[in-house]
Amino acid sequence: xxxxxxxxxxxxxxxxxxxxxxxxxxxxxxxxxxxxxxxxxxxxxxxxxxxxxxxxxxxxxxxxxxxxxxxxxxxxxxxxxxxxxxxxxxxxxxxxxxxxxxxxxxxxxxxxxxxxxxxxxxxxxxxxxxxxxxxxxxxxxxxxxxxxxxxxxxxxxxxxxxxxxxxxxxxxxxxxxxxxxxxxxxxxxxxxxxxxxxxxxxxxxxxxxxxxxxxxxxxxxxxxxxxxxxxxxxxxxxxxxxxxxxxxxxxxxxxxxxxxxxxxxxxxxxxxxxxxxxxxxxxxxxxxxxxxxxxxxxxxxxxxxxxxxxxxxxxxxxxxxxxxxxxxxxxxxxxxxxxxxxxxxxxxxxxxxxxxxxxxxxxxx
Amino acid sequence: xxxxxxxxxxxxxxxxxxxxxxxxxxxxxxxxxxxxxxxxxxxxxxxxxxxxxxxxxxxxxxxxxxxxxxxxxxxxxxxxxxxxxxxxxxxxxxxxxxxxxxxxxxxxxxxxxxxxxxxxxxxxxxxxxxxxxxxxxxxxxxxxxxxxxxxxxxxxxxxxxxxxxxxxxxxxxxxxxxxxxxxxxxxxxxxxxxxxxxxxxxxxxxxxxxxxxxxxxxxxxxxxxxxxxxxxxxxxxxxxxxxxxxxxxxxxxxxxxxxxxxxxxxxxxxxxxxxxxxxxxxxxxxxxxxxxxxxxxxxxxxxxxxxxxxxxxxxxxxxxxxxxxxxxxxxxxxxxx
Numbered sequence: 051x052x053x054x055x056x057x058x059x060x061x062x063x064x065x066x067x068x069x070x071x072x073x074x075x076x077x078x079x080x081x082x083x084x085x086x087x088x089x090x091x092x093x094x095x096x097x098x099x100x101x102x103x104x105x106x107x108x109x110x111x112x113x114x115x116x117x118x119x120x121x122x123x124x125x126x127x128x129x130x131x132x133x134x135x136x137x138x139x140x141x142x143x144x145x146x147x148x149x150x151x152x153x154x155x156x157x158x159x160x161x162x163x164x165x166x167x168x169x170x171x172x173x174x175x176x177x178x179x180x181x182x183x184x185x186x187x188x189x190x191x192x193x194x195x196x197x198x199x200x201x202x203x204x205x206x207x208x209x210x211x212x213x214x215x216x217x218x219x220x221x222x223x224x225x226x227x228x229x230x231x232x233x234x235x236x237x238x239x240x241x242x243x244x245x246x247x248x249x250x251x252x253x254x255x256x257x258x259x260x261x262x263x264x265x266x267x268x269x270x271x272x273x274x275x276x277x278x279x280x281x282x283x284x285x286x287x288x289x290x291x292x293x294x295x296x297x298x299x300x301x302x303x304x305x306x307x308x309x310x311x312x313x314x315x316x317x318x319x320x321x322x323x324x325x326x327x328x329x330x331x332x333x334x335x336x337x338x339x340x341x342x343x344x345x346x347x348x349x350x351x352x353x354x355x356x357x358x359x360x361x362x363x364x365x366x367x368x369x370x371x372x373x374x375x376x377x378x379x380x381x382x383x384x385x386x387x388x389x390x391x392x393x394x395x396x397x398x399x400x401x402x403x404x405x406x407x408x409x410x411x412x413x414x415x
Numbered sequence: 416x417x418x419x420x421x422x423x424x425x426x427x428x429x430x431x432x433x434x435x436x437x438x439x440x441x442x443x444x445x446x447x448x449x450x451x452x453x454x455x456x457x458x459x460x461x462x463x464x465x466x467x468x469x470x471x472x473x474x475x476x477x478x479x480x481x482x483x484x485x486x487x488x489x490x491x492x493x494x495x496x497x498x499x500x501x502x503x504x505x506x507x508x509x510x511x512x513x514x515x516x517x518x519x520x521x522x523x524x525x526x527x528x529x530x531x532x533x534x535x536x537x538x539x540x541x542x543x544x545x546x547x548x549x550x551x552x553x554x555x556x557x558x559x560x561x562x563x564x565x566x567x568x569x570x571x572x573x574x575x576x577x578x579x580x581x582x583x584x585x586x587x588x589x590x591x592x593x594x595x596x597x598x599x600x601x602x603x604x605x606x607x608x609x610x611x612x613x614x615x616x617x618x619x620x621x622x623x624x625x626x627x628x629x630x631x632x633x634x635x636x637x638x639x640x641x642x643x644x645x646x647x648x649x650x651x652x653x654x655x656x657x658x659x660x661x662x663x664x665x666x667x668x669x670x671x672x673x674x675x676x677x678x679x680x681x682x683x684x685x686x687x688x689x690x691x692x693x694x695x696x697x698x699x700x701x702x703x704x705x706x707x708x709x710x711x712x713x714x715x716x717x718x719x720x721x722x723x724x725x726x727x728x729x730x731x732x733x734x735x736x737x738x739x740x741x742x743x744x745x746x747x748x749x750x751x752x
Contacts, residue, residue, distance in 0.1 A: 376464075
């Protein structure tokens with residue numbers, strides 16, 4: 051006979067007081083923690099109450115989604131059918147209608163290579179070969195020649211042009227910028243002063259000036275029968291501009307590598323080229339990855355400046371499309387659409403940059 | 416900025432001197448394409464349509480010249496040019512012909528371009544609400560007028576008011592769109608800028624029928640296509656193709672009846688222009704069917720105007736000064752003989 055052992059049965063834990071959890075707590079903690087925050091919260095709520103309903107009714111409730119321009123007359127909402135009608139012009143500009151498949155094919159190739167790069171599953175060697183090949187293929191598809199009917203550069207435009215200028219700009223200005231940064235650090239006075247001079251000259255003038263020089267002034271210096279394509283001149287201008295900035299970003303990374311590492315590598319018998327390639331650069335680039343991505347995003351957005359030299363990129367085409375007699379008065383919809391597309395692309399680049407930082411040195415050296 | 420401008424000009428001078436000798440006609444014929452400088456999108460003048468084809472008054476003008484020179488109205492390469500580029504692009508030979516631009520002494524005499532024919536007399540005008548019942552600018556005594564800041568339109572309005580001895584209160588805005596919206600919202604009684612701009616803004620308004628553009632204008636903005644300075648052969652050619660289109664309207668030759676007119680007309684002028692007799696085409700280094708092709712491509716001047724600015728379009732700009740001289744306008748072609 052035994053008395054049952056008294057087991058200790060704890061009371062179920064009581065929930066925290068209502069004020070310390072859930073929505074109420076969150077509100078208190080974040081929005082109404084003191085009188086000043088409460089004031090700000092109320093002011094913001096009032097502002098939102100004033101701004102959001104008209105926005106929603108413009109963008110959604112009263113919006114016209116499909117149909118011709120006549121349906122948009124007289125509505126107080128957005129005319130999204132304008133975007134539908136003008137999508138073609140905003141994407142590929144005034145490219146000839148019967149050859150539309152060519153920029154489309156180039157776009158598919160581009161998306162494929164971007165997907166392969168972002169997935170991180172492809173070998174570095176494959177990617178290094180894929181990008182230059184992509185450019186040759188895309189240039190051939192869009193520009194023609196070698197079996198395809200040539201399409202003049204004046205017909206290239208829209209998002210196709212923006213992406214092309216940005217992609218070529220990034221892929222050429224990064225290596226060029228690294229070379230400039232290394233040159234600036236060089237002990238040979240000729241090379242280093244040349245690099246310093248170039249970087250400071252380019253950084254001293256706005257991009258608009260460079261574009262103007264390339265597009266308006268250069269033709270005046272050239273003989274009349276030597277005509278360098280306007281687009282090529284602008285592209286070179288963008289690359290020069292961007293590489294000067296990238297050089298300074300990379301220099302920051304180079305200076306962060308402790309002198310001891312270089313001495314140690316040399317003591318192991320590495321040549322100075324090998325020290326740079328295998329010890330200094332991989333670490334330096336890793337340090338400056340966030341700012342490098344930032345430069346790339348900035349470069350993509352800078353391409354919208356080319357409208358001032360008469361290249362109708364994505365934004366320029368949206369503007370030009372709103373001048374079509376049949377669709378007058380819808381530039382706001384065009385600009386909203388551009389903003390969304392720019393945001394998606396830039397946000398994508400920024401996320402990719404974060405994932406590169408996280409991937410660690412093993413997969414990305 | 417001044418210094419840069421001077422530098423640019425002096426460089427331009429040097430460039431112009433070296434360019435003047437080149438033959439544009441030979442270049443156009445050799446490349447079998449006319450390079451036409453257009454705007455980056457101005458409603459009615461040049462803008463891409465939904466299929467990416469350039470349309471508008473300037474685009475039609477280029478197609479007419481291409482039809483006359485190259486026998487193919489589609490042999491035109493459209494190059495969008497920002498307004499800062501357009502003069503240099505022509506004087507440096509990047510484009511063969513540029514869109515209609517205000518003909519000024521400085522551009523003509525100093526900046527290395529030659530103007531051909533004024534095809535559109537633009538000018539500053541007034542827009543008022545229909546309900547106001549105003550038909551003339553002088554009836555606007557005491558009204559408030561929305562203008563865009565930093566432009567000559569502000570000065571022009573003041574001069575106009577003083578000259579007509581009326582009081583106009585100008586309200587200044589930063590951009591055209593802003594000024595227009597203020598006028599629509601009723602903050603101002605009238606809105607003023609160039610007539611073609613007034614029409615384009617009106618067409619984009621939610622209720623275009625509410626607004627009237629008054630017929631009178633009080634500034635000169637004669638828009639004429641221009642070519643490189645010093646190439647007289649090319650300038651003559653473009654000039655006379657454009658005169659041909661104007662003369663065609665005067666003589667009642669249209670896109671539809673041009674072939675019939677060539678066969679059947681007994682008017683010696685019509686027979687000469689359309690190449691049924693004589694050989695006026697050879698005066699500008701073209702064959703005898705030059706004008707027939709141009710009219711077949713885009714119609715006569717009036718048809719070109721109606722297609723892009725006429726009552727059936729969204730812009731609906733009254734002919735006004737752009738009517739034929741025989742109908743009270745300023746459009747006048749020199750005799751073709």
